[in-house]
Amino acid sequence: MFDSGIGGLTVLAALMRALPHERFVYLGDTARLPYGTKSAQTVARYAVQAAQALSRHGVKCLVVACNTAASVGLDAVRARVRALPVIGVIEPGAQAACAATASGHIAVIATEATVRGGAYQRAILERRADARVEQLPAQLLVALAEEGLVEGPVAQGVISHYLAPLFALPSPPDTLVLGCTHFPVLTPTIREVLGPQVRIVDSALTTAAAVRAELLDAGIARTAGSQSLQFMATDGPERFARVGSRFLGRTIDPRRVELIDL
Amino acid sequence: MFDSGIGGLTVLAALMRALPHERFVYLGDTARLPYGTKSAQTVARYAVQAAQALSRHGVKCLVVACNTAASVGLDAVRARVRALPVIGVIEPGAQAACAATASGHIAVIATEATVRGGAYQRAILERRADARVEQLPAQLLVALAEEGLVEGPVAQGVISHYLAPLFALPSPPDTLVLGCTHFPVLTPTIREVLGPQVRIVDSALTTAAAVRAELLDAGIARTAGSQSLQFMATDGPERFARVGSRFLGRTIDPRRVELIDL
Numbered sequence: 129m130f131d132s133g134i135g136g137l138t139v140l141a142a143l144m145r146a147l148p149h150e151r152f153v154y155l156g157d158t159a160r161l162p163y164g165t166k167s168a169q170t171v172a173r174y175a176v177q178a179a180q181a182l183s184r185h186g187v188k189c190l191v192v193a194c195n196t197a198a199s200v201g202l203d204a205v206r207a208r209v210r211a212l213p214v215i216g217v218i219e220p221g222a223q224a225a226c227a228a229t230a231s232g233h234i235a236v237i238a239t240e241a242t243v244r245g246g247a248y249q250r251a252i253l254e255r256r257a258d259a260r261v262e263q264l265p266a267q268l269l270v271a272l273a274e275e276g277l278v279e280g281p282v283a284q285g286v287i288s289h290y291l292a293p294l295f296a297l298p299s300p301p302d303t304l305v306l307g308c309t310h311f312p313v314l315t316p317t318i319r320e321v322l323g324p325q326v327r328i329v330d331s332a333l334t335t336a337a338a339v340r341a342e343l344l345d346a347g348i349a350r351t352a353g354s355q356s357l358q359f360m361a362t363d364g365p366e367r368f369a370r371v372g373s374r375f376l377g378r379t380i381d382p383r384r385v386e387l388i389d390l
Numbered sequence: 391m392f393d394s395g396i397g398g399l400t401v402l403a404a405l406m407r408a409l410p411h412e413r414f415v416y417l418g419d420t421a422r423l424p425y426g427t428k429s430a431q432t433v434a435r436y437a438v439q440a441a442q443a444l445s446r447h448g449v450k451c452l453v454v455a456c457n458t459a460a461s462v463g464l465d466a467v468r469a470r471v472r473a474l475p476v477i478g479v480i481e482p483g484a485q486a487a488c489a490a491t492a493s494g495h496i497a498v499i500a501t502e503a504t505v506r507g508g509a510y511q512r513a514i515l516e517r518r519a520d521a522r523v524e525q526l527p528a529q530l531l532v533a534l535a536e537e538g539l540v541e542g543p544v545a546q547g548v549i550s551h552y553l554a555p556l557f558a559l560p561s562p563p564d565t566l567v568l569g570c571t572h573f574p575v576l577t578p579t580i581r582e583v584l585g586p587q588v589r590i591v592d593s594a595l596t597t598a599a600a601v602r603a604e605l606l607d608a609g610i611a612r613t614a615g616s617q618s619l620q621f622m623a624t625d626g627p628e629r630f631a632r633v634g635s636r637f638l639g640r641t642i643d644p645r646r647v648e649l650i651d652l
Contacts, residue, residue: 271533285547364429
């Protein structure tokens with residue numbers, strides 16, 4: 129699996145719970161993050177480079193654990209690594225949103241590039257043609273998550289800035305999709321701002337379920353043996369380990385993060 | 391001149407006022423920004439690539455208009471483009487801080503990498519050995535500036551988060567150095583938070599004065615002819631023009647921003 133940086137570690141945490149016997153290789157393109165403010169062409173090119181590096185590691189399945197890369201780079205990745213099943217986080221996220229919503233009114237917060245690409249909107253409308261999807265770019269939330277400023281008045285203020293205008297309307301969305309793998313660490317504060325009635329959906333759990341189904345269907349799931357983790361980053365193994373531990377929910381040893389070039 | 395992105399345009403604005411007859415070439419490495427969270431080695435490598443691209447354009451003087459690159463990459467750049475005078479923003483910023491402070495107690499807000507490199511502290515102490523320098527990493531301010539969220543409660547909240555603890559002390563600093571070229575667009579809000587008594591220093595003006603002195607000393611200043619501007623970016627000319635216009639203080643035409651690869 130790969131991500132622009134450390135956000136995808138929230139997806140890895142879900143995969144580790146769903147697949148207790150697999151060997152995971154996680155690549156974070158930390159030298160070139162964030163992807164969310166870059167052009168679609170550049171993100172697609174970076175995604176292909178990351179996919180190629182992972183396919184050289186002999187992986188059996190590729191997870192694009194970055195909403196921006198999945199939004200604008202999935203076709204390019206699939207075209208380049210044809211032999212591998214490739215699973216992005218957008219389709220599972222859209223599926224989770226459609227399962228969660230009652231009214232069909234869904235808000236998606238994501239990076240600028242993901243919003244511009246419109247993949248969530250398309251994926252939701254394919255499943256539920258009468259859905260009403262509001263896409264909001266919320267780039268500052270990436271920086272908040274990266275800084276670990278996930279609670280308190282600053283985080284509340286930034287979240288309100290993005291969400292309060294929409295959710296204060298007479299008929300607000302009933303479901304909020306966290307369309308960036310950085311955002312789940314902000315869930316408790318988002319919940320404080322929005323109140324208990326809004327359903328908050330992140331794609332980590334449904335992506336993990338999709339990966340599990342794919343491996344079982346293809347008959348390539350490991351059913352015994354111990355789980356293993358391998359980390360690679362394109363810059364700053366120390367920062368990757370320090371900040372990433374918060375996203376993974378367990379300590380990452382910086383000496384076990386391999387520095388690579390793409 | 392080059393910067394990781396658009397922040398250096400605040401320096402370009404000062405250079406344009408100080409040098410009305412020069413031809414400026416500005417390179418923003420927007421594909422790889424931000425530099426401030428990257429390792430010193432990576433930033434130095436990127437800075438050398440940018441300097442080489444500019445030296446191929448036949449420039450007569452090179453300005454490193456990014457505090458992070460000037461903090462950790464200046465020696466590497468100077469070693470690579472020996473024929474050119476190279477001016478960074480740190481030395482002029484330190485000079486301005488020493489001129490502004492009465493008490494010698496100076497706060498510097500900057501990116502994580504600039505703080506880690508410690509160049510401001512060294513440059514200030516070289517000029518004033520009894521100075522007391524407090525360096526604060528303030529990474530979220532980069533994201534605020536990039537998003538154009540430069541005033542209102544969100545910007546005030548983030549600025550207070552970083553600065554209030556230090557400036558609420560019994561004997562606070564009397565001078566604040568904006569140690570990142572993104573920060574000058576936040577000056578009015580920083581002023582609101584800190585009150586009128588603190589001196590706010592940005593290195594744009596003193597850098598412009600240093601460049602002017604260098605060109606005059608070397609006898610290579612243009613004293614006639616019209617000013618010209620040329621822009622290059624490594625990603626997203628449209629975004630560069632849109633967000634950059636705010637930093638430069640005048641409209642940038644996206645069609646005049648050349649997309650290049652480093």
